[in-house]
Amino acid sequence: MASLRTTRRDSRLLRYLILGTWALVCLVPVAWFLSIGLRPRVEIITPRPIYWPTFSLDAWHMIWEDWPMARYLRNSVAAIFGSVLIDLVLAIPAAYSLARYQYRGRDDIAFYILSTRMMAPAIVAIPIFFLFRSLGLLDTVWALMIVYAAINLSLVTWIIRSYMLDIPKELEDAARTDGASDLRILWEVIVPAIRPGIITASVIAMIFAINEFLFTLLIASTPNAYTMSVALANFTGGSDGVIYNAIALVAFLAFLPVFLVVLLIQRHLSRGLTMGAVKG
Amino acid sequence: MTESPVPAGAERSAPARPAQGRYRRRSRRLRVLFPYLLVAPAVIYLLLITLYPGIFALVQSFHAVKFGPWTYVGLANYERLLADPQFWGALWNTFVIGAISLALQCVIALALAYHAYRDPWVRGWRIIFLVPMLFMPSAVAFLFKLAFLDARVVSDILIRLGLIEQNLSIQSSVWMSRAVLILADVWQWTPFLFIIFVAALQGQDEEIEEAARLDGASWFQVFWNVSLPLMRPVIAVALTLRAIDITTMFANVFIITKGGPAFGTETISYFVYRTGFKFFNFGYASAASVVMLVLTIVIAQTVVKRAFRSARS
Numbered sequence: 001m002a003s004l005r006t007t008r009r010d011s012r013l014l015r016y017l018i019l020g021t022w023a024l025v026c027l028v029p030v031a032w033f034l035s036i037g038l039r040p041r042v043e044i045i046t047p048r049p050i051y052w053p054t055f056s057l058d059a060w061h062m063i064w065e066d067w068p069m070a071r072y073l074r075n076s077v078a079a080i081f082g083s084v085l086i087d088l089v090l091a092i093p094a095a096y097s098l099a100r101y102q103y104r105g106r107d108d109i110a111f112y113i114l115s116t117r118m119m120a121p122a123i124v125a126i127p128i129f130f131l132f133r134s135l136g137l138l139d140t141v142w143a144l145m146i147v148y149a150a151i152n153l154s155l156v157t158w159i160i161r162s163y164m165l166d167i168p169k170e171l172e173d174a175a176r177t178d179g180a181s182d183l184r185i186l187w188e189v190i191v192p193a194i195r196p197g198i199i200t201a202s203v204i205a206m207i208f209a210i211n212e213f214l215f216t217l218l219i220a221s222t223p224n225a226y227t228m229s230v231a232l233a234n235f236t237g238g239s240d241g242v243i244y245n246a247i248a249l250v251a252f253l254a255f256l257p258v259f260l261v262v263l264l265i266q267r268h269l270s271r272g273l274t275m276g277a278v279k280g
Numbered sequence: 281m282t283e284s285p286v287p288a289g290a291e292r293s294a295p296a297r298p299a300q301g302r303y304r305r306r307s308r309r310l311r312v313l314f315p316y317l318l319v320a321p322a323v324i325y326l327l328l329i330t331l332y333p334g335i336f337a338l339v340q341s342f343h344a345v346k347f348g349p350w351t352y353v354g355l356a357n358y359e360r361l362l363a364d365p366q367f368w369g370a371l372w373n374t375f376v377i378g379a380i381s382l383a384l385q386c387v388i389a390l391a392l393a394y395h396a397y398r399d400p401w402v403r404g405w406r407i408i409f410l411v412p413m414l415f416m417p418s419a420v421a422f423l424f425k426l427a428f429l430d431a432r433v434v435s436d437i438l439i440r441l442g443l444i445e446q447n448l449s450i451q452s453s454v455w456m457s458r459a460v461l462i463l464a465d466v467w468q469w470t471p472f473l474f475i476i477f478v479a480a481l482q483g484q485d486e487e488i489e490e491a492a493r494l495d496g497a498s499w500f501q502v503f504w505n506v507s508l509p510l511m512r513p514v515i516a517v518a519l520t521l522r523a524i525d526i527t528t529m530f531a532n533v534f535i536i537t538k539g540g541p542a543f544g545t546e547t548i549s550y551f552v553y554r555t556g557f558k559f560f561n562f563g564y565a566s567a568a569s570v571v572m573l574v575l576t577i578v579i580a581q582t583v584v585k586r587a588f589r590s591a592r593s
Contacts, residue, residue, distance in 0.1 A: 011499075015395045022392055023408045025467070030411055032433070033423050044426070049433045090322040097318035109319055114588065115580045116326050117521075120528040122549035123569045123576070126340070126556050127333030150329035153322060182314065211417050213531040214549070218557065232418045233535060244426050251419030258414045263407070270479030277517045277588055278476055279483060 037248030044244045059245035067235070067246070068223055075220075076227040076254075079141050080209045083148035084156075084202050090149075091157040091201070096186050098157070099164035100172075110161070114275070117154040121214040129218050139225050147215045152205035155275050159204070162276025163197025164190060200268040203261050210254060228254045334573055341567035346560060357567035367568060369543055370551035377458055377547065378526040381465045386519060388466070389473035394503050396474075397481040406475065413471040421535035424464040429536070454544030457537050461545055464532050469525070473518050480514040481507060516587040524584075548572060 036044060039053035063069040098110050128147065129138075137143040167190065175185045191198070216230045226234065228250055235243040235250075262269065270278055341357050343350035361367050396405045412420070427433045428450055435447040450456040484507060492502045530549040533539060539546035539554065546554070552572070556565030 015399065018395050019392065019399070019405055022388070023405070026409055026411050026471075029423060029427065029467070030415075032427070036426065045430050049431050049436045090325055093318040094322035097315040101315035103312075103315050106315070109323060111585060111588075113322065113326060115577075115584070116330050118524050118576055118580050118584060119330055120549055120572055120576065122528065122530065122552040123337070123573050124330065124333035125552065126562055126566055126569060127336035128329070129557075130336065131332070147329075150326065153326060157322060207414070213418050213534075214553070217534075229416045229418050232416070232422060242422070242425075242430070244422065244430070247419065247422045251415055251422075254419070255415050259411070262410065262414060266403070266406070270476045273472060274476055274514070274517050274521065278480060278514050 033248050034252060037245050037252060039245060041243065041245055059243075059249045062243070063246050063249060067231070069231075069250070071223065072226050072228050072231045073253075075141050075144070075225055076210065076229075079144035079148055079227060080206055082141075082145035083152065083209050084205050086145065086149035087152050087156040087205055088198065088202065090153060091160055092191065092198070093186070095157050095161035095164055096190060099161045110158075113154050113157050115154075116150075117275070121151075125214060125218055128215065132219060138219060139221050140219075141225050143219045144216060144225060144227065147219065148205075148209040148212060151212065151215075152208055155208070156201040156205050158275040158277075159201040159272050160194065160197050160276075162271065162279075163194040163200075167193050196265075196268055200265050200272040203265050204272040206261070207258060210258065334570075337566040337569045337573070340563055341570050343563045345562040345566075350563070353563070357564050358571075360564065361567050361571065366543055366546070367551060370546045370548045373458070373543075373545060374527055374529075374547040374549075377461055377465075377529070377545070378523065380458075381462045381526055382519065382523055384462070384466050385470045385473055385522065386515070388470050389477055390508075392470075392474050393477035393481055394500075397478050398499075402478065402482075406478065409471045409474055411471075412468045415468070417468065417531045418535060420464055420468045421532045424460055424467075424532075425536045428460050452541055454541055457541060457545045460536060461529070461532050464536065465526060465529065469522065472522060476514060476518045477511070480511045484510055513587070513590040516590065520584050520587045 035053060037059055038055055038057070039050075040056040040058050043050045043053045094113070098106060098113075132138050132143045137146075171193065172185050172189055175189050180188070210227075210229060212227075213229050216225075216227050217233070220226050220230055223231075223234075232247050232250055235246045265272070340350070342352060342354060344353045344356070392405075392409065396402050399405065415423075428435075428448075432447050435444070438444045438448070439446070448456060450460060488506055488510075489502055492506050493499075497505070527547075528549050529547050530553065533545060533547050533550045534553070537545040539550050548568070552565050552568050555561045555568065
């Protein structure tokens with residue numbers, strides 16, 4: 001009995017050792033990066049690293065005064081919300097069709113939508129670049145919106161479809177016997193019932209849109225359409241090259257809202273990340 | 281599978297509708313078309329943004345394109361591509377970096393999930409482990425560039441611990457540069473797998489676990505012999521999605537290594553970017569895109585289709 005108890009305590013110790021170590025691996029670099037954002041530029045790249053820097057808000061003033069940070073922020077927000085809106089308008093009917101009707105080619109259509117998630121951005125980057133150039137959309141937020149929506153459409157459709165498949169059919173039957181049309185059922189019965197799914201899909205699409213880098217780099221060639229993600233890569237200047245403290249601060253500025261929103265959908269996260277394939 | 285698109289539950293209500301000839305015929309056709317109409321906008325949108333570029337790239341790949349007009353060159357771009365050591369090198373780098381990174385993430389995430397899912401503080405662990413994933417990849421790339429290359433913090437710590445004598449010369453070593461890319465990816469994306477694995481472990485039937493426990497199996501034996509086989513479809517989906525994102529890795533290469541040293545960390549995405557947008561050799565870059573597209577379709581039709589199918593059932 002005694003030996004059983006010690007092995008149990010040992011295994012608990014091992015467990016916390018492993019989990020605690022990884023927690024440090026996650027948090028120490030983040031804390032260090034925050035300290036980079038809150039120190040003067042001269043203390044970043046030094047012959048020997050400085051671990052206890054002087055506190056300074058230089059970077060904070062710099063991003064708002066020397067760089068059009070407000071515009072980057074506005075661009076990011078507009079492109080992201082616009083793209084999620086496009087996705088929802090296209091994905092909700094599509095997901096309903098794929099979840100609720102039987103018809104020829106349905107599974108192939110569903111898989112085609114899924115497969116667009118696998119397209120490497122580099123494959124379509126050049127044609128998209130030429131397309132937007134001929135449409136005069138290069139360097140605009142509209143182009144970013146269109147591209148982000150395309151990147152996330154597969155994911156949004158599959159997540160919403162997965163939630164629709166869970167709705168008991170009786171719910172619709174009742175409305176149908178009352179004579180409601182299919183579209184009204186979709187709007188008034190289904191959509192309210194899958195609200196968690198819609199929110200999850202939107203949040204995950206939002207994260208991927210914030211992260212998008214290659215297209216934004218190609219489409220946005222001036223600060224006109226820079227988003228936060230690409231603006232980072234342009235924080236350079238002076239003799240020291242990259243302006244790391246500004247980069248670190250912007251990174252945290254983008255991190256905070258994402259973190260808060262993700263806390264809200266925590267329970268649905270695993271389902272969203274697997275495009276509905278895993279029910280969390 | 282029935283041919284006519286009868287919505288669930290419509291069988292009962294349909295006969296109750298007024299049976300006026302023309303109205304019914306039109307509505308019948310509409311009802312056959314209705315599900316297609318619902319899905320059409322999404323499909324058209326995606327076709328515009330995938331099929332159009334595919335055709336464009338295919339056409340462009342038969343041309344030499346340098347700023348001015350396109351000149352037809354037949355298969356010259358492909359011949360050059362298949363003989364280009366940098367193209368093969370990029371494929372190899374993508375594979376090596378991706379495979380090592382994916383294997384590490386999978387093992388770490390499984391180990392963490394195994395230890396966390398029965399822990400009373402599992403929600404807390406999940407939140408902490410999520411943090412790296414929620415930073416923009418470009419920010420994470422700069423974090424790693426600063427820590428490993430520019431500020432040499434990692435070297436400094438290793439020296440203080442007495443593990444090495446002097447600063448690591450990462451920029452001149454292919455494998456050390458690859459290691460930085462791998463570490464950045466592992467640090468940021470292990471949470472992705474962890475979240476999914478924990479959910480899968482929590483979602484499984486506790487009775488099966490308990491039955492095995494009563495038979496005298498240890499927790500690890502239960503995990504290895506019972507939980508893991510049950511999780512296989514979930515693991516397949518999660519790894520497939522991760523593999524897609526790793527093989528298209530771009531931001532980290534662009535920011536940390538620029539493909540160097542000696543093209544040792546140039547991934548296939550960076551190769552296309554460099555030939556297209558740095559050397560403006562668009563026809564050549566398009567040929568590489570087409571080859572990638574063919575590879576993607578082959579992999580999609582085999583691996584991905586199977587992974588998602590088995591996860592659903």
